[in-house]
Amino acid sequence: MKxxxxxxxxxxxxxxxxxxxxxxxxxxxxxxxDYRFIKAVGEGWEGCPxxxxxxxxxKTLGALxxxxxxxxxxxxxxxxxxxxxxKQEFRIWDKTIYTVGANDExxxxxxxxxxxxxxxxDELTLxxxxxxxxxxxxxxxxxxxxxxxxxxxxxxxxxKVDYLDRIEELDLKRYKFLLTHNLGLIKQNPHYVEIMxxxxxxxxxxxxxxxxWCMAEGSIYDFFDEKLHTISEKDYPDAVYRSVGVDYGxxxxxxxxxxxxxxxxxxxxxxxxxxxxxxxKEKRQKTDEEYVEDxxxxxxxxxxxxxxxxxxxxxxxxxxxxxxxxxxxxxxxIKDAENDVINGIRIQGTMLKSGDYKVxxxxxxxxxxxxxxxxxxxxxxxxxxxxxxxxxxxHTKDAEKYDLYxxxxxxxxxxxxxxxx
Numbered sequence: 094m095k096x097x098x099x100x101x102x103x104x105x106x107x108x109x110x111x112x113x114x115x116x117x118x119x120x121x122x123x124x125x126x127d128y129r130f131i132k133a134v135g136e137g138w139e140g141c142p143x144x145x146x147x148x149x150x151x152k153t154l155g156a157l158x159x160x161x162x163x164x165x166x167x168x169x170x171x172x173x174x175x176x177x178x179x180k181q182e183f184r185i186w187d188k189t190i191y192t193v194g195a196n197d198e199x200x201x202x203x204x205x206x207x208x209x210x211x212x213x214x215d216e217l218t219l220x221x222x223x224x225x226x227x228x229x230x231x232x233x234x235x236x237x238x239x240x241x242x243x244x245x246x247x248x249x250x251x252x253k254v255d256y257l258d259r260i261e262e263l264d265l266k267r268y269k270f271l272l273t274h275n276l277g278l279i280k281q282n283p284h285y286v287e288i289m290x291x292x293x294x295x296x297x298x299x300x301x302x303x304x305x306w307c308m309a310e311g312s313i314y315d316f317f318d319e320k321l322h323t324i325s326e327k328d329y330p331d332a333v334y335r336s337v338g339v340d341y342g343x344x345x346x347x348x349x350x351x352x353x354x355x356x357x358x359x360x361x362x363x364x365x366x367x368x369x370x371x372x373x374k375e376k377r378q379k380t381d382e383e384y385v386e387d388x389x390x391x392x393x394x395x396x397x398x399x400x401x402x403x404x405x406x407x408x409x410x411x412x413x414x415x416x417x418x419x420x421x422x423x424x425x426x427i428k429d430a431e432n433d434v435i436n437g438i439r440i441q442g443t444m445l446k447s448g449d450y451k452v453x454x455x456x457x458x459x460x461x462x463x464x465x466x467x468x469x470x471x472x473x474x475x476x477x478x479x480x481x482x483x484x485x486x487x488h489t490k491d492a493e494k495y496d497l498y499x500x501x502x503x504x505x506x507x508x509x510x511x512x513x514x
Contacts, residue, residue, distance in 0.1 A: 099274045100125040104132070107240060109266040110232060113217070113257065114242040116270035116304035119278060119289070122242040123215065125268070127165050129240050130213040134188050137210070137236045145208045145234060146191055149183060150224075151215040153194045160215050162192070195220040201227035210234055214241030219435075222251040245306040249476035253306050271304050292446050297439060309468040309478050313438060313490075316446065317463040324451035329365065330358035336400040337392065338430065338496030340488045341407035346371040347384055349391050350459065350492040351398075354500070360451045362444070362497065366391070367456040367489065381413040388414060389421070402430040402495040430495030431502060435478050437494035440502045450497060459493065462486035 096104070103114065103125050112129070114122040134147055151157025158176060162183055166174045174185040176192075183190045193203050201224045209231040217225065232239055243252065260267055272286055279285060290302055294316045299305045332353035340348045349368040355361060368391050372378040379387070392398045403411050415427050431437070444450035452460055465486035472479035480487050 095277060096124070096128070097121060097274055097276045099268070099270060100128070103268040104129045107266055107268070108238075110238055110264040111229070111256065112238065112240050112266050112268075113252075114240075114268045114270055115217075115245060115257070116274075117272040118244060118301045119275055119285075120270035120272050120304070121275045121278075122268075122270045123160055124164070125270075126213055126215075126240045126242050127161060127168065130211065131165065131169065131185065133211045133238060133240065134185060134190065141210055141234060141236075142208060145210045147188065147211045148191045148193055148204065148207075148209055148228075149213045149215075150193045150195050150220070150228070152219040153196050154178065154181065154192055157192060157194065157215055161213065195224040197221060198223050200224045204228060204231055207231050208233055210237055212237075212239045212241075214239060217241045217243035217252055218246035218250055219243075225252065245300045245304055247308060247473050247476050247478055248306045249474060250306070251476055254476065257306075269304060272302060292443050294442070294446060297442060308473055310470070310473075311467060312464065313466045313468055313480060314442060314445070314463050316442075319460060322445050322451055323454050323460060324360065324363050325454050326365070329353060329363060329453075330355045330360070332397060333357075334400075335365075335395060335398045336402065336496055336500070337388075337398060338492040338494075339388075339401060339403040339407070339410075340491040340495065341384070341404045341410045342372070342488070343378060344372060346373075346485060346488045347379070348458075348488045348492045349388060350456065350489065350496065351392070351395070352496050359448055361449050362501070363451045364453045364456045364459060364493070366453065367459050369458050369489070371485070381410045384410060385413045385417045389417065389423075398425060400426045400428060402428055402499045404491065404495065405429040405432050428499070431499040432495070433498065433502070434480070434494070436502060437498035438480075438490075440498050441490075441494055444497060444501065449501075456489075459489040462489045466490050 100121050107129055114125055116122060149157060149161060151160060162176050165185065169185060174183070176183050181192045183192050194200065198221045200221060204227055209228065212228060212232065228239070246253070256263065256265060257267055272289060273279070290298070293302055296307065296309050299307045330353070333355045336352050336354065338350045338352065347370050350364050351366040353363050353365055368387060370379060411427060418425050418427070441450065465484050467481050469479045469481045
């Protein structure tokens with residue numbers, strides 16, 4: 094792989110204790126830290142204590158494997174590197190590197206007490222603050238170093254406030270990468286930048302194209318237009334299969350959304366029908382069994398429903414639904430949804446903008462909620478991107494994200510490649 098000038102400079106120059114690459118998507122940040130980390134793994138072991146380790150960290154091990162480990166194996170050859178997911182170890186040449194997922198506040202316990210020599214970090218803005226600061230404290234050797242990459246986040250994010258904004262005070266170097274720096278990608282596809290700019294808007298355009306650390310303000314889907322982003326029943330493509338996204342609540346509303354899928358059409362997925370029960374508004378809570386009956390009635394006669402994606406927290410409802418489906422001989426996969434709010438919003442927004450997803454016109458509550466789904470200003474002050482939870486618009490949006498993100502997000506080759514750094 095031919096490196097561009099920015100990558101070459103950052104790899105050669107990154108000799109600080111903390112070295113951070115930030116900027117737009119597909120700008121070559123991850124490739125740069127891959128090269129730099131490979132170089133670091135083989136150097137400076139003299140005088141290190143026996144318990145010193147090297148680590149690689151991602152939001153999840155799956156994301157780390159996809160974004161970093163697989164490209165490194167491709168770079169050095171499968172005969173020189175191998176990932177052992179059961180052991181959570183990556184071996185390159187004769188070196189063992191421990192792999193860690195930083196997906197929640199408890200993750201910092203995975204590295205507590207460690208002496209870390211060299212560390213690689215992917216998707217830094219998605220890490221809990223407690224994990225990053227624990228990792229920082231474990232870089233305790235004279236030659237300890239960290240190499241990390243990230244897309245920008247909120248301007249009050251701890252990484253920006255406590256580290257990037259204090260570059261003059263800390264042993265830290267920062268490398269800003271933009272999409273236009275990726276000369277190889279642009280040469281391969283001269284229209285790529287134009288395509289990316291069209292598919293991003295508002296917040297995501299500022300962060301992922303311009304590389305800005307900016308506030309998430311106002312409507313989350315500020316570009317939503319019923320004329321462009323909805324579809325009439327007569328215009329549905331022929332569905333190859335159907336699925337249902339479920340956001341479940343007891344005191345909160347419960348929502349079911351039915352989706353049609355056909356990967357050979359545009360749109361490739363569309364919502365067709367909705368169910369919404371608000372126990373507060375209706376002044377009546379329903380039991381799991383009642384919701385199961387409602388669900389069966391919702392999909393009755395639709396034999397091509399193959400999968401249901403459910404809020405991972407809805408364990409009792411999921412169990413009751415599985416039992417009823419087995420009892421009725423309904424062979425439907427009932428799965429926990431991928432519950433990544435921000436990446437889910439990002440994927441959904443991109444699919445709406447590109448025309449790959451459209452909302453069925455009969456899903457009136459789902460359409461109306463696009464206008465009430467807004468960013469939480471108080472969370473922004475804490476450096477977090479979070480939707481407002483108090484106006485009820487999040488329930489249809491969660492049901493959409495559960496289906497769309499789990500199907501087309503991290504594990505879907507087209508959108509995974511599209512969104513990857």
